[in-house]
Amino acid sequence: MDARRILIVILMMLPAIGTVCAADKPIPFDKLPQKAKQFFEAYFSKDDIVEVSVDNPYFFGTEYEVVLRDGSKIEFASQGEWMEVKMKNKAVPLAIIPKTIILYVKKSFPDTFVTSMKKKGALYKVKISNALELEFSRQGEFLRFDD
Helix, strand or coil: CHHHHHHHHHHHHHHHHHHHHCCCEECCHHHCCHHHHHHHHHHCCHHHEEEEEEECHHHCCCEEEEEECCCCEEEECCCCCEEEEECCCCCCCHHHCCHHHHHHHHHHCCCCCEEEEEEECCEEEEEECCCCEEEEECCCCEEEECC
16 A cells, blocks of 8 residues: 555656756757757857757757747757747748748738748648648648648
8 A cells, every 4th residue: 555655646746857857948059959050050140049948848858949039939859950930020031941831821821921830740830920820741732721
C-alpha cells in the first residue's frame, strides 16, 4: 500500500516538475544553433532583437525563440530548423515562403499577405492578413482552410 501511495505522489508531481523545467531561459544570440543564426541573419536584423530564449518543454527536445522589437517571433527546433515565423502587422519575408504558396495567396486573396507560417508535421500552416488560416502540403499544394 505504501508503494502505491508513493507512486501516486510521484505521478502527481511530474507535471509540476515538467513545468519548472519548461520555463523559457534568456540566452545570447550566439548560443542559438548555427543553422538558426544563419536563417535569422539572412531574413532579419540582429538590431531588432529584444530577446532570445531557450525552452526545454517537458524533456521533449529543445526549442529556441527570437522576439523582435515589433513583437514578431521566430521559433526554431533543437537543430536550428525554423518551426514558425509570426510577424506583427507585416509580411513574412517572401524568400521563406515556398513559391507555390505565394502564388496561391496572391491569386486567391490578392490584397493580403502572409503574416504567419508554421511547419507542423507534413504541413505548412499559413495565416494571412485577412485572418484566414490555410493549410498546405510541404510541396505547397493547398489542402484546406484551418479552423
